[in-house]
Amino acid sequence: MFTTSAAPPTGxxxxxxLWTRAxxxxxxxxxxxxxxxxxxxxxxxxxxxxxGGITVPELFTLGGWLxxxxxxxxxxxxLYAANLGLWIGLLLRRRHRRLAAVGDVGxxxxxxxxxxxxxxxxxxxxxxxxxxxxxxxxxxLAMYKPAQFWWLVALFSFAEGAGHDSWQVxxxxxxxxxxAIALLLGAHVALSWRVGGLRLLRSMFV
Amino acid sequence: xxxxxDGLGRRxxxxxxxxxxxxxxxxxxxxxxxxxxxxxxxxxxxxxIEALLQGRxxxxxxxxxxxxxxxxxxNSFNGTPRIAPDAYxxxxxxxxxxxxxxxxxxxxxxxxxxxxxxHVCVEGWAxxxxxxxxxxxxxLALADPSPLGAYLAIRSADQxxxxxxxxxxxxxxxxxxxxxxxxxxxxxxGAPVRLASPIKLGYKLSKWVTGLELTARLGDRxxxxxxxxxxxxAGL
Ligand code: HEM
Numbered sequence: 069m070f071t072t073s074a075a076p077p078t079g080x081x082x083x084x085x086l087w088t089r090a091x092x093x094x095x096x097x098x099x100x101x102x103x104x105x106x107x108x109x110x111x112x113x114x115x116x117x118x119x120g121g122i123t124v125p126e127l128f129t130l131g132g133w134l135x136x137x138x139x140x141x142x143x144x145x146x147l148y149a150a151n152l153g154l155w156i157g158l159l160l161r162r163r164h165r166r167l168a169a170v171g172d173v174g175x176x177x178x179x180x181x182x183x184x185x186x187x188x189x190x191x192x193x194x195x196x197x198x199x200x201x202x203x204x205x206x207x208x209l210a211m212y213k214p215a216q217f218w219w220l221v222a223l224f225s226f227a228e229g230a231g232h233d234s235w236q237v238x239x240x241x242x243x244x245x246x247x248a249i250a251l252l253l254g255a256h257v258a259l260s261w262r263v264g265g266l267r268l269l270r271s272m273f274v
Numbered sequence: 275x276x277x278x279x280d281g282l283g284r285r286x287x288x289x290x291x292x293x294x295x296x297x298x299x300x301x302x303x304x305x306x307x308x309x310x311x312x313x314x315x316x317x318x319x320x321x322x323i324e325a326l327l328q329g330r331x332x333x334x335x336x337x338x339x340x341x342x343x344x345x346x347x348x349n350s351f352n353g354t355p356r357i358a359p360d361a362y363x364x365x366x367x368x369x370x371x372x373x374x375x376x377x378x379x380x381x382x383x384x385x386x387x388x389x390x391x392x393h394v395c396v397e398g399w400a401x402x403x404x405x406x407x408x409x410x411x412x413x414l415a416l417a418d419p420s421p422l423g424a425y426l427a428i429r430s431a432d433q434x435x436x437x438x439x440x441x442x443x444x445x446x447x448x449x450x451x452x453x454x455x456x457x458x459x460x461x462x463x464g465a466p467v468r469l470a471s472p473i474k475l476g477y478k479l480s481k482w483v484t485g486l487e488l489t490a491r492l493g494d495r496x497x498x499x500x501x502x503x504x505x506x507x508a509g510l
Contacts (some may be wrong), residue, residue: 113397119347132306134396135503139313142320142505213324214392214400215333215473215510233342235392235400 092272095151101144102204103246104130108137115239145208152201159198168195183263190259197252204245207238310503317505324509325439332446333472336390336402341455345401346393348462351498355431355482362466364450368427368488370417378466381452384408384416389447391472393479394510405451405470411444414486422490428469429485436469436480436497439507440488447472450483475508 108129114121131137168191175188210220214235224241225234260268359378366374388406414426426443428436442448448471452459459465464481471479477499500506 109398113395113399115398118399130305131309133503135313135499135505136306136309138396138505139309139316139503143312143316146316146319213327213510214394216327216329218334233345233402235394239398 089272091151091154095155098144098148098151099201099249101130101140102148103249104128105137105140105144106243106246108132109134109141110243112137115236115243142212145205145212149205152198152205156198156202159194168192186259186263190256190263193252193255193259197249197256200245200248200252204242204249207242207245210238211235211242313503313505317507321505321507324507325441328442328473328509330441330445333391335447335472336392338388338390338404338456340402341390341404342401343403343455345399346403346463347395347399347401349395349476350432350462350481351434352432354461356461357431357466357482357484359466362484364413364467364483365485366414366417366488367485369420369423369490370414370488371420372416372418374417376413376416378452380416381408381413381450381467384412387447387449389449389470389472391447391470393470393476395476396504396508403470404455405449405453406456407449407452407467407470409446410448410450410469410471411446413450414444414488417488419488423488425489425492427485427487427489427493428480428483429487430480431482431484434480434482434498435495436478437492437495437500437506438474438478442471442473442509445471445473473510475510477504478508 107124108131111123111129112134113119114123116122129137131140168188172188172192176185176192179185179188206220207224210217210224214221221234221238224237227237228234257269260272264271362378364374364376364381366376385408386406387409388404390402390404392400393403394400424440426438426440428438430436448469450467451464451470452467454460454463459468464483467483468481469479469483478497495501496506497504
């Protein structure tokens, strides 16, 4: 399904099955929709600065206005959750080869073998991506249904002693998944490039 | 497997995908017109799940000392109506056997409840507020409602309009608040009577409430903001 371990020496790109490629591309679309519509929601009342706060340029938003942003954000959240669940399920089934393990951190520190180090770094990267995406889902759910998931909201009251209300902590945590996932996505693309070059990238796209 | 034509096709497809992805990011405006369609396609299912999740039990409340008066912002779509307390009447109409015009004394005579809840605005901000007054359920019970009633229409002095599902309206923490944080309700926050409930977004919580109407079904108007595109159920 993935072609990292045995890249053919020359010629043909070994494609993953069509469904994995389609699924992978679909993930990207869903993520961009969630991020851009989230930024539209942000603009209704910026997390930093409230009504006087600086808004995100319209270029990066989706929906046109608050209700439109919410249409997309909550319209796609089910797809987003299903995608994430499927990824986690798929990777857990093949966890010995795909998911990061403590051993990867050791490899990263100690191994003198660059390809091995890159593979370890890559596994750590996409494992972190899944964690960040799951965190985004949890914090989003807590703000979508705070009355039903009050116990989730309560998990974010740790800074209340310092004067930071759990709601603000939740908003910042949810927003923080955007820069976090952007960084990880950058690393994911860069590392795929170095592990398998255009061949690997193409094997996952076209 | 990879004839030249094939490869070109792939490269074009790759280009298309990249272009598509970035134009989604950069030119989202082109898709803004689809927002409503996306909402209409997904809200029925979302609302069902929301209603299912909601339950009828009480939501845990905050401690009175946690209220955040400075965090409660004021929104109004049509100015601030001023209502003389003596002249105030709450009309209860529709599918009820005993239509009523209640004055403030009648509301004060009902059991008074306090709910210390997080008031969540659709814009994203929230504030912990202690609302108090009679339960909406107790007020409706005075009018002897027909079992055919399934929705409640709520009218306000500033022409703000809302409709609720009856289950949410009868929730034990849905109040017709006359007090806020222990003091009489300020005019800006809806004096003399407003809706308060921990299970709905702020735009469902009408201020300056003057009329309740029990109906069997929803009419053409769902609500001031709902008719402009916001979600109707808006549960929390
Ligand atoms: C199932 C998953 C998700 C749910 C249920 C969800 C839910 C929500 C909710 C309820 C809000 C409004 C918060 C508020 O009122 O302040 C929101 C805002 C936002 N969401 Fe999500 N979200 C999810 C996934 C994501 C993802 C994957 C991203 C992007 C990586 C994202 C980015 C944002 C941003 C930037 C905001 C604006 C922050 C704010 O104004 O507080 N969300 N989301």
